[in-house]
Amino acid sequence: MSVLERNNVKVAGAGARAMVFAHGFGCDQNMWRLVAPAFEDAFKTIMFDHVGAGSSDLSAYDPDKYGRLQGYADDLIAIGRELGLRDAVFVGHSVSAMIGVLASLSDPSMFSDLILVGPSPRYINDGAYIGGFDASDIDELLEALSDNHLGWSAMMAPIIMGNPDRPELGGELINSFCRTDPVIAKDFARVTFTSDNRADLARVTARTLILQCRDDAIAPETVGEYVRNNIPGSELIILDATGHCPNLSAPKDVIAAIRAFV
Amino acid sequence: MSETSERGGDDPGEEFEDLFNNAPCGYLSVLPDGRVARANARFATWSGFGQDAVVGRKLHELLSVATRIFFETNLSPLLRMQGFVDEVAMDFVTLSGPKMQCLVNAAERRDDAGNLLSTRFAIFLAAERRQYERALVDSKAAMERAAAAERENSELREQFIAILGHDLRNPLASISSGVRLLAQRETVSAKGQQILSLMQGSVMRASELVDNVLDFARGRLGGGITLARDANVPLTPVLEQVVAELRSIAPTRDIRSEFAIEEPVDCDRVRIGQLISNLLGNAITHGAPAWPILVQAYTHDEALVIVVANGGSPIDGPTMARLFQPFFRGDVRPKHVGLGLGLHIASEIAKAHGGTLTATSDAEVTRFTFVMPLRKTQAS
Incomplete structure (x- = not known):
């Protein structure tokens, strides 16, 4: 299976330059459905699912490879090489912000611009560094994931049903957005929330924009400032939006910020 | 319909405000900025914070850390995309300390343009159900571990049989040709010939048994016939x-x-x-x-x-x-x-x-x- 099939890569848009959108933990490329189309007139837009999420090839999952964020970064590079990307724009949400950083360190020619949405180089507090969580919080999260994957497990076929509240969804599969394999999701949560990429930030050479929400329970503003202070020449914009997913809650603001930067 | 019947007949206890506050489930309505707009008395009592203290608070302050992360990374995107989530497990914090284990349905309220107005949460205490489900998950995991260990064991056993069977073939072939040589080339008494013939039969029977065992082991190992x-x-x-x-x-x-x-x-x-x-x-x-x-x-x-x-x-x-x-x-x-x-x-x-x-x-x-x-x- 090709990497494009493995990662369910979707290419759209007409531009000469490419813009790659990467989703974070907990969702899939649907995360970008309100943002990516806005760039189709000027860019070739590329969306994909990390292995284990959405419609990726679950059989490609290798616990060793994906036990480190570098494994996901290697996939991103493989997709970029397959599509012949050079000097492209990378837009990564949440943990994919760091995956993009790692990819750009491995192959600096692939992305000229990095746009990091709600990035965190380390979620767990460490001395003076405030990541926002204690190690025990993350252990509790890993435990708790099982509670919600009961009904969401890959074993259960998604149910097709009408949704009277959102008729525009029609017969779309309920909970088909952001479907993840429960076992892989747990691994992904572990690697996401226990990674420490602080030392990688200083080596970034791409132009970098950091987008941060005003009230993000996952990546506090101080973490955004930390990333800005450590990636040379980077710029930080605080969006007037709350939560961890401005790509869904404030897509217009995200689009405007990206457009102004590129 | 008269106003009184809309409000629950003549029973003053069945007015909307009371239906809301004293419903047998917790009820929260949360604004797009994450603040609680309304909370019913039931939820306030359960959490121990009191109604006034809950209203105006950030939703994620009411959630356990694990639920907060899960909500932000998984549930919140799903809510934005499909407008609702049903039957999700969430833990709320309480004033007295212990987490309140719940099952929650949530739905967004949007204006005609699709802008989010608020998100409503119906919250059901589900400590026993959650415990039961956790036990189910645990026992499934234990079962999978046991099955994997058993599979490994039985594969080893069958490989052992296959190797043993294979190794038995060579000495059997030697005995068989030895018996043939004795019968054909050596001087053997009539009684001896009879014994050799019986031996040949036994060797053949042993070879057949080995062949059958090998075929069986191969079939079990996935090779099939x-x-x-x-x-x-x-x-x-x-x-x-x-x-x-x-x-x-x-x-x-x-x-x-x-x-x-x-x-x-x-x-x-x-x-x-x-x-x-x-x-x-x-x-x-x-x-x-x-x-x-x-x-x-x-x-x-x-x-x-x-x-x-x-x-x-x-x-x-x-x-x-x-x-x-x-x-x-x-x-x-x-x-x-x-x-x-x-x-x-x-x-x-x-x-x-x-x-x-x-x-x-x-x-x-x-x-x-x-x-x-x-x-x-x-x-x-």
């Missing part, structure tokens, strides 16, 4: 040789054969030989010595038919039902040595050829019938 089909070579000589070998093993038995194979048969001749050898071995072991054993092989109506029939006591119902299962032995009288693999392997060979092996048994005769299509069919 593989066929080397060839329609161009005649089958009859192979069958004749098998019958001759078994006659030499059981010289006291009357084994009659009738072969009429008039069309080419697209089969693996060695395998068909093994099948007929297993059936004959079975007839020799279980048939009454006083009755002849009849072996027939013929082509008829686009099919190859092989019948092995013997006299003796009929096979009873329970035995018949399990006849082709591995390691099944109808009776375990001392003379009936063997692993109980012969008929199982024979039936596997039949299946591999797209054919069937069936048995009938009554007071007069026990008959095994193998039927296979002359040519390979799509299904096989």
Whole structure:
């Protein structure tokens, strides 16, 4: 299976330059459905699912490879090489912000611009560094994931049903957005929330924009400032939006910020 | 409808405000900026914070850390995309300390343009249900671990059998050629010749057992029975040789054969030989010595038919039902040595050829019938 099939890569848009959108933990490329189309007139837009999420090839999952964020970064590079990307724009949400950083360190020619949405180089507090969580919080999260994957497990076929509240969804599969394999999701949560990429930030050479929400329970503003202070020449914009997913809650603001930067 | 009936008849306890506040579930409405706009008294009591303290608070301050992360990374995107989530497990914090384990349905309220106005949460206490579900997940994990360990064990065991069987073949072949050399080239007394012939029979029987075990182990290991089909070579000589070998093993038995194979048969001749050898071995072991054993092989109506029939006591119902299962032995009288693999392997060979092996048994005769299509069919 090709990497494009493995990662369910979707290419759209007409531009000469490419813009790659990467989703974070907990969702899939649907995360970008309100943002990516806005760039189709000027860019070739590329969306994909990390292995284990959405419609990726679950059989490609290798616990060793994906036990480190570098494994996901290697996939991103493989997709970029397959599509012949050079000097492209990378837009990564949440943990994919760091995956993009790692990819750009491995192959600096692939992305000229990095746009990091709600990035965190380390979620767990460490001395003076405030990541926002204690190690025990993350252990509790890993435990708790099982509670919600009961009904969401890959074993259960998604149910097709009408949704009277959102008729525009029609017969779309309920909970088909952001479907993840429960076992892989747990691994992904572990690697996401226990990674420490602080030392990688200083080596970034791409132009970098950091987008941060005003009230993000996952990546506090101080973490955004930390990333800005450590990636040379980077710029930080605080969006007037709350939560961890401005790509869904404030897509217009995200689009405007990206457009102004590129 | 009059105003009073809308408000719950004449009972002042059934007014909307009371229905909201004292509903048997918690109820929160949360604004797009994450602040709680309204909370019912039930939720306020459960959490211990009091209604005034809950309203205006950030939703994520009411959630346990794990739920907060899960909500932000998984539930919140799903809510934005499909407008609701049902039956999700969430933990709320309480004033007194212990987490409040709940199941929650949530739905967004949007304006005509699709902008989010608020998100409403119906919250049900579900400590016992959650505990039960956690136990279910734990026991599933334990079961999977046990099954994996068992699979590994049984694979090892079968590999061991396969290797042992394979290694046994060589010394058996040496004994067999030694016996042949002694019988043909050396001067041996008549008594000695008789012993050598018995030995040859025993060696052959041992080789067959090894072959059956190997086939079985291979089948279990996923290799299945593989066929080397060839329609161009005649089958009859192979069958004749098998019958001759078994006659030499059981010289006291009357084994009659009738072969009429008039069309080419697209089969693996060695395998068909093994099948007929297993059936004959079975007839020799279980048939009454006083009755002849009849072996027939013929082509008829686009099919190859092989019948092995013997006299003796009929096979009873329970035995018949399990006849082709591995390691099944109808009776375990001392003379009936063997692993109980012969008929199982024979039936596997039949299946591999797209054919069937069936048995009938009554007071007069026990008959095994193998039927296979002359040519390979799509299904096989």
